[in-house]
Amino acid sequence: MSELIHVAAAAIFNESGELLLALRDKKQHQGGLWEFPGGKVEAGENVQGALARELSEELGIEIDLSATTSLIQVPYHYPDKSVLLDVFRVNRFCGEAYGREGQPLKWVNLTDLNNYQFPAANKPIVNALLLPSMIAITPELSLDSYTGFVRSALSQGAQAVMLRAKQLPELDQLKLYSLLLKEFPGQFLIWNGSVESANDAEISAIHLSSARLMQLQHRNAFEGRWLGASCHNEEQLRHAERVGVDYITLSPVQHTLSHPDASPLGWGQFADWVSDCALPAYALGGVASDDLERSINAGGQGIAAIRSFC
The missing domain is CATH 3.20.20.70 (Aldolase class I)
Known part of the structure; x- marks a missing residue:
């Protein structure tokens, strides 16, 4: 089995209750699909620190870790790689999110989430967002x-x-x-x-x-x-x-x-x-x-x- 890639990802909500999605570049693994912003946890980083860094680098926002809670952890094995998605719900942040790497972004209503195509590993995340507590x-x-x-x-x-x-x-x-x-x-x-x-x-x-x-x-x-x-x-x-x-x-x-x-x-x-x-x-x-x-x-x-x- 290939080495497990640890990824920190975020379900980011604005004050209107909308959720932020990013579109993966077609040249990337699982390209052309929507995803939850985030990125790889580097050696020596804790997960929340990696999440804050990635969202700053990708979106230009600073998240409030006190308003950030764990949503779900998803281990997933693709034919060519394995990932562990550590997903957090982000309810407060500073700045206006934009695609600093040129990636298209979109704020969507939770009720419309089923209309978007995600990588297979993201299905449990979508379900976790839609299911009750x-x-x-x-x-x-x-x-x-x-x-x-x-x-x-x-x-x-x-x-x-x-x-x-x-x-x-x-x-x-x-x-x-x-x-x-x-x-x-x-x-x-x-x-x-x-x-x-x-x-x-x-x-x-x-x-x-x-x-x-x-x-x-x-x-x-x-x-x-x-x-x-x-x-x-x-x-x-x-x-x-x-x-x-x-x-x-x-x-x-x-x-x-x-x-x-x-x-x-x-x-x-x-x-x-x-x-x-x-x-x-x-x-x-x-x-x-x-x-x-x-x-x-x-x-x-x-x-x-x-x-x-x-």
Whole structure:
């Protein structure tokens, strides 16, 4: 395997909430595609120092490191080279960004991000920018209680809700999911179910159990936009990467009432697995909204929880 090239990159936001993209020169590796500004970490540099230097050299801006947070770390292997992308979210900077090396720049809305072509290694970055930081998962409820749970979870700060209702027949789950979509238009609602049924129902966001994940061989088997999966060990995590799901949950991070005999990963193991994973990863199991910052500091996308939103 070729030597790993360590790259510091930035998702830079202006005061209007727009994101800065740069167009790669056609003569470069992956030329003609859009990218997140940044560059190689030189020997002896720390990552944030390299990021500040590269953005000054490339864009003529000085970033505020106190308003710079880790977004995702992406190890990626191309046929001709391997890269480790250390990506940060930059929310404050001084100066007006311009292409000091002649590269075209563009400020874009996050909602338009899917309209741009990126190098393959950038797909997890795009997903990390578009995915929420907190997902509420429904517990087993009576059929008439799900609407109230979703409303309560959203009011408590959840930006997405996963319908997990395995006690119901699948047809009833799909009817309930359709009802929730109508009740909460524009909200990010995920169905925990099968690829085949999701495709038949034209569902755009699903989450697979670890068993269903291990049966999946290709990402394009699912026709919708968002495909997540549950992982409990490294074998499942690696399979999720090979298949190319959009995000994973790692669990249990801590002891849970629902699975009292399961050995928790702990935050140290969670951080270790996430650091070597090219997918946005949520901490799940014994976590609450108070653990959001801890998950992000460990390299996670955020948290997914059940009891925290009950």
